[in-house]
Amino acid sequence: MPPRLPAGCSAQLANCLDQSLICTAQRTATAAGRPSWPSPTTQQTSSFSTTAPRELTVKQRRFWNWMRKGLGKSLRNPKPDGVNYLGSVIGSEKSPDIPFPNNPQFRSSPVLSDTARERIYENVMKKGLPLKAVSARHGVDMRRVAAVVRLKEIEKRWEAEGKPMALPYAKAVLSMVPTHDCLPDSQPFEAINEMHVHSYTQQQIFLPTSESRHFTRADAAKAFGDFILPPEKKMWVPELLQFEKDVAGGASIKDARVRFLETTAQSEKELGAKHAEQDKIVRENNTRADTDRFQFRFEAINVDSSGKNGRHVRGVGWRYGMPHNDRKPGAVKIPTKVE
């Protein structure tokens, strides 16, 4: 026997059928507005509840009206650039990059799209441009450029190994956040020469010097403290200073660019040589012995490095009579950089 409808629910059912937004079960309505029940012999294709749907509350009704006719109409579909945040239509400070109107401090920043990452990888690994030049060209931080190259390298290796990729996931995530393509004519992705402001440099110092002295940024840094560096030593791409100076001095942009490329390539070469030198020192102090399972790496040390009482912090090995602070609260054990 077909299930009985409770009395007085037909009107509500009909109401429900009109609102396809809320009703998800597939059903057919007869001309009388009443659903036709499948005969007991036929296979039922969808589960069907006879419980009447809850009536919309006033707030719900207002919300759906707002979505259909009000400001919410423009929020139904994403915009061509991928995002369509609520903060663009309501809130005290309307802006397209505010996803939560009650928190205007939170701005959704763009991420590098796959095209951009591929472009950076090609510039660095295929064209062999210096990292600094790629960073300056696209306005992407040096560390981010390095990270992109590392991750792309892993991605390509996985592709070559035939490992499965979570591409639908990546696509879905990238479709929900604003992206940046690093096109030749696009704005810089981020500020690349931002530097940390040391608290020592925020004080006022009255430093008597002679008027004839040419007081430079390096002198100012030294006045703040012996270990404070001038900005040109702290910034990631100091070669941009020379580029600007060249342009201001009347050189053509093309010449300035050529010089910039040369100096950045030179600095990268010097850095590579420095790393090679450090590697060489490590290699000369290391001996390796291969057994069938492991390689034993011996590093030469000096027992005197532990000082007269054996407790010096540079001494090798676990120290005696000293607390080992690996479980001290507040000690950061998560690695903070890539070696």
Add this chain to the structure above:
Amino acid sequence: MVVKIRLARFGRSNSPFYNIVVAHARTARNSRPLEVLGTYDPIPKKDIYDPEGKPHKDIKLDITRAKYWIGVGAQPSDTARRLLSLVGIMNPKVRQGEPVRPIRMMEPLKAQPKTTPKTA
């Protein structure tokens, strides 16, 4: 009293770490030794840029002092002797009937190709 070269276990549970020490034979394992010759990290690790290679174990050792202590008659424990034999300070201990395990010594890394990752 016999002076021994032996390992003193430090580290935490399930993450051992050893000091290679010179100590009197009858003293407690982790008591203050005569000298700390180095360390031995027995957990094998893989290289980040060479995940396919053989895992390695890191040892720090003052070879000159180790040779000195062996020269004045310090007795290495079996494990310590195994480690010292890897750098040629002693001959490995060979038990009867057991094959001698081959150890391939490398010159201080001249055979290694120079690999400086571009992005490091």
